[in-house]
Amino acid sequence: xxxxxxxxxxxxxxxxxxxxxxxxxxxxxxxxxxxxxxxxxxxxxxxxxxxxxxxxxxxxxxxxxxxxxxxxxxxxxxxxxxxxxxxxxxxxxxxxxxxxxxxxxxxxxxxxxxxxxxxxxxxxxxxxxxxxxxxxxxxxxxxxxxxxxxxxxxxxxxxxxxxxxxxxxxxxxxxxxxxxxxxxxxxxxxxxxxxxxxxxxxxxxxxxxxxxxxxxxxxxxxxxxxxxxxxxxxxxxxxxxxxxxxxxxxxxxxxxxxxxxxxxxxxxxxxxxxxxxxxxxxxxxxxxxxxxxxxxxxxxxxxxxxxxxxxxxxxxxxxxxxxxxxxxxxxx
Amino acid sequence: xxxxxxxxxxxxxxxxxxxxxxxxxxxxxxxxxxxxxxxxxxxxxxxxxxxxxxxxxxxxxxxxxxxxxxxxxxxxxxxxxxxxxxxxxxxxxxxxxxxxxxxxxxxxxxxxxxxxxxxxxxxxxxxxxxxxxxxxxxxxxxxxxxxxxxxxxxxxxxxxxxxxxxxxxxxxxxxxxxxxxxxxxxxxxxxxxxxxxxxxxxxxxxxxxxxxxxxxxxxxxxxxxxxxxxxxxxxxxxxxxxxxxxxxxxxxxxxxxxxxxxxxxxxxxxxxxxxxxxxxxxxxxxxxxxxxxxxxxxxxxxxxxxxxxxxxxxxxxxxxxxxxxxxxxxxxxxxxxxxxxxxxxxxxxxxxxxxxxxxxxxxxxxxxxxxxxxxxxxxxxxxxxxxxxxxxxxxxxxxxxxxxxxxxxxxxxxxxxxxxxxxxxxxxxxxxxxxxxxxxxxxxxxxxxxxxxxxxxxxxxxxxxxxxxxxxxxxxxxxxxxxxxxxxxxxxxxxxxxxxxxxxxxxxxxx
Numbered sequence: 001x002x003x004x005x006x007x008x009x010x011x012x013x014x015x016x017x018x019x020x021x022x023x024x025x026x027x028x029x030x031x032x033x034x035x036x037x038x039x040x041x042x043x044x045x046x047x048x049x050x051x052x053x054x055x056x057x058x059x060x061x062x063x064x065x066x067x068x069x070x071x072x073x074x075x076x077x078x079x080x081x082x083x084x085x086x087x088x089x090x091x092x093x094x095x096x097x098x099x100x101x102x103x104x105x106x107x108x109x110x111x112x113x114x115x116x117x118x119x120x121x122x123x124x125x126x127x128x129x130x131x132x133x134x135x136x137x138x139x140x141x142x143x144x145x146x147x148x149x150x151x152x153x154x155x156x157x158x159x160x161x162x163x164x165x166x167x168x169x170x171x172x173x174x175x176x177x178x179x180x181x182x183x184x185x186x187x188x189x190x191x192x193x194x195x196x197x198x199x200x201x202x203x204x205x206x207x208x209x210x211x212x213x214x215x216x217x218x219x220x221x222x223x224x225x226x227x228x229x230x231x232x233x234x235x236x237x238x239x240x241x242x243x244x245x246x247x248x249x250x251x252x253x254x255x256x257x258x259x260x261x262x263x264x265x266x267x268x269x270x271x272x273x274x275x276x277x278x279x280x281x282x283x284x285x286x287x288x289x290x291x292x293x294x295x296x297x298x299x300x301x302x303x304x305x306x307x308x309x310x311x312x313x314x315x316x317x318x319x320x321x322x323x324x325x326x327x328x329x330x331x332x
Numbered sequence: 333x334x335x336x337x338x339x340x341x342x343x344x345x346x347x348x349x350x351x352x353x354x355x356x357x358x359x360x361x362x363x364x365x366x367x368x369x370x371x372x373x374x375x376x377x378x379x380x381x382x383x384x385x386x387x388x389x390x391x392x393x394x395x396x397x398x399x400x401x402x403x404x405x406x407x408x409x410x411x412x413x414x415x416x417x418x419x420x421x422x423x424x425x426x427x428x429x430x431x432x433x434x435x436x437x438x439x440x441x442x443x444x445x446x447x448x449x450x451x452x453x454x455x456x457x458x459x460x461x462x463x464x465x466x467x468x469x470x471x472x473x474x475x476x477x478x479x480x481x482x483x484x485x486x487x488x489x490x491x492x493x494x495x496x497x498x499x500x501x502x503x504x505x506x507x508x509x510x511x512x513x514x515x516x517x518x519x520x521x522x523x524x525x526x527x528x529x530x531x532x533x534x535x536x537x538x539x540x541x542x543x544x545x546x547x548x549x550x551x552x553x554x555x556x557x558x559x560x561x562x563x564x565x566x567x568x569x570x571x572x573x574x575x576x577x578x579x580x581x582x583x584x585x586x587x588x589x590x591x592x593x594x595x596x597x598x599x600x601x602x603x604x605x606x607x608x609x610x611x612x613x614x615x616x617x618x619x620x621x622x623x624x625x626x627x628x629x630x631x632x633x634x635x636x637x638x639x640x641x642x643x644x645x646x647x648x649x650x651x652x653x654x655x656x657x658x659x660x661x662x663x664x665x666x667x668x669x670x671x672x673x674x675x676x677x678x679x680x681x682x683x684x685x686x687x688x689x690x691x692x693x694x695x696x697x698x699x700x701x702x703x704x705x706x707x708x709x710x711x712x713x714x715x716x717x718x719x720x721x722x723x724x725x726x727x728x729x730x731x732x733x734x735x736x737x738x739x740x741x742x743x744x745x746x747x748x749x750x751x752x753x754x755x756x757x758x759x760x761x762x763x764x765x766x767x768x769x770x771x772x773x774x775x776x777x778x779x780x781x782x783x784x785x786x787x788x789x790x791x792x793x794x795x796x797x798x799x800x801x802x803x804x805x806x807x808x809x810x811x812x813x814x815x816x817x818x819x820x821x822x823x824x825x826x827x828x829x830x831x832x833x834x835x836x837x838x839x840x841x842x843x
Contacts (some may be wrong), residue, residue, distance in 0.1 A: 119790070189703050190699075190701075191703055194703070196687060197691070199683040200685065201680070201684045205410070207681045209664045209696050209699040209700060210664065210695070269686060269687075
């Protein structure tokens with residue numbers, strides 16, 4: 001993503017993990033990569049992964065920028081639920097699609113704004129500030145749906161989750177377009193530099209004349225917007241808003257994707273492509289376990305192991321340590 | 333000189349402390365007698381903090397001997413030092429603000445039985461401990477709700493209650509008002525009567541002469557000497573602290589132009605003030621002039637810079653930029669107005685350590701231009717190439733992370749960051765601190781070029797020579813006030829030092 005010469009790009013490790021997973025899947029199921037065309041649309045396991053992973057990708061995009069400023073947003077899962085719930089309830093009451101989508105996104109932006117205000121203006125620690133909305137948001141979503149699963153019968157809305165454009169699934173396409181747009185915005189304007197500067201040394205950035213608080217606030221707004229969009233996609237995907245389960249634990253997946261993708265939790269340099277690969281890696285793993293029949297309750301264990309392995313690989317320290325072990329072993 | 337018949341309370345001999353690659357202290361002696369208040373003085377980097385950390389067991393000395401009450405002592409931790417009878421009270425009291433006064437006083441040794449605390453006894457004991465200092469504080473309130481002065485008193489009471497015989501007061505007066513300082517001094521004198529030894533660290537020379545009996549001066553990690561306060565004139569003290577005998581300081585080179593009162597004013601401060609930081613200050617900075625801001629540590633130099641640059645907001649007064657009254661709410665406002673400020677704290681207020689030289693260099697310019705008007709990659713590279721050559725920044729390329737550079741080269745990148753914004757005023761706060769002699773000379777030469785190019789420069793420095801060599805005017809601050817100013821040939825080391833020390837009538841002048 002940048003032309004800097006680096007010994008090893010941090011993106012290499014999640015990419016290796018992804019390749020390893022695909023190989024494992026191929027061994028278990030020779031037809032893993034098979035893609036078929038039905039009614040002019042693509043079908044197959046890789047397409048499923050992309051389809052189901054689209055929401056995680058969108059979340060990871062927003063989360064990358066928040067983490068780049070040295071923060072974190074725990075509320076994205078709940079914000080997903082709020083946005084999905086509002087849109088679903090409005091549609092169920094017969095509102096137009098534009099109003100439903102607009103209201104969902106507007107609430108999500110508002111939520112992001114609240115996080116930004118708490119963190120950037122009031123100086124509350126991001127983990128605490130966003131924890132508030134994580135809890136409140138889930139409750140608000142339940143209130144909006146009255147604690148019920150609201151079923152949506154709108155073909156136009158469903159398109160957001162399951163539609164196809166030129167035979168390609170719409171949701172992952174949207175995620176990719178968003179990543180590209182974000183990349184160009186961040187690297188063609190000064191936004192990327194400002195975010196990295198604030199994340200690397202906020203005080204120095206402020207002394208250099210940057211509006212550090214504004215930069216920090218705005219990344220939370222953007223993150224909220226991404227969460228809202230992910231919530232709409234989730235509701236569209238299952239044609240219903242389940243305010244209890246929607247977006248549950250997604251904030252953790254998003255953080256994992258970003259970190260596995262090589263952006264440090266301490267802030268500074270961010271790698272959008274890394275987060276993209278990281279989110280894909282997580283989804284591939286989830287789908288793999290589903291296909292292997294691993295019970296959902298046990299699924300977090302292999303996920304945790306994978307994350308640990310990738311993080312260890314990324315740590316130069318750990319790599320050297322392992323290298324030393326092997327050398328000793330060789331001599332013995 | 334057999335005046336010290338009695339064994340001194342504390343005796344340090346030849347104390348040295350090395351860190352990897354740095355000698356922080358070497359060959360330092362310190363003698364504190366019972367019943368004396370002993371000032372420990374020195375400018376930044378003199379080694380005061382390190383010495384106190386050795387004394388209180390935070391660091392182990394690399395060499396030297398320490399004895400306390402006649403017995404060899406080598407505390408391995410602050411707790412061991414406390415048990416020996418050495419207690420420290422810091423400027424920022426290191427007690428627990430969320431706990432009550434009583435809990436803080438008796439922390440870790442509350443009376444009780446079987447894991448249960450006897451609260452009645454705790455409070456009674458705490459009240460008694462405070463009464464010994466003549467204090468009547470509700471021992472049940474949270475410590476954090478008290479003023480800093482009272483918190484310090486609580487810390488002192490705790491030290492006495494721990495049976496301290498040596499009390500170290502590390503810049504206790506930095507955030508106290510005059511009345512509180514007077515109260516503290518009363519307590520200190522009282523304790524002296526009771527036979528305690530007190531080590532008093534401060535930047536305020538008035539306070540040194542008001543309350544101390546002896547002075548030990550450190551400089552660059554070595555001992556300059558020990559003196560009786562009554563026998564050491566202020567001027568001599570200042571010259572010992574900054575390491576220059578008046579006659580040693582090279583005079584001005586003849587090249588500096590005479591100040592020109594007709595030169596356009598870039599920035600003008602009238603009565604600018606901020607509580608606890610700066611008394612109302614007037615300052616006028618003109619095009620093509622280097623105004624030196626001299627003063628000892630704590631005199632309000634950096635505070636002035638922060639106010640002029642919008643980092644801190646003034647409580648009163650007016651700042652005019654090119655004649656227009658302005659409101660400076662942030663550095664961003666100041667940068668837009670053509671001001672620049674190179675902070676003395678490179679690490680926390682200057683560099684973005686993990687970003688490249690290029691990104692560090694264009695940051696202020698890009699910030700000034702805003703989000704959309706980007707400095708193109710080609711322009712960035714031109715700027716980098718220009719400044720790397722012009723300031724002779726030693727680096728393999730512009731993409732190297734700035735943290736990999738030496739201090740001097742980092743400083744040059746930060747100077748380039750500001751020069752790239754084409755400022756009309758540049759404030760340089762200790763621009764040569766911590767950098768090698770070669771880079772230092774280059775930076776001084778650069779200051780001359782900037783002046784010749786018509787910039788207004790505000791030069792803040794602890795080094796008198798640097799001020800004298802480079803300034804067309806000098807303003808002296810002492811105890812957060814402007815106390816004197818000089819221009820042209822009146823800028824002499826001795827006169828400056830006198831003014832900094834507040835020793836004798838100052839040569840008049842007007843700027």
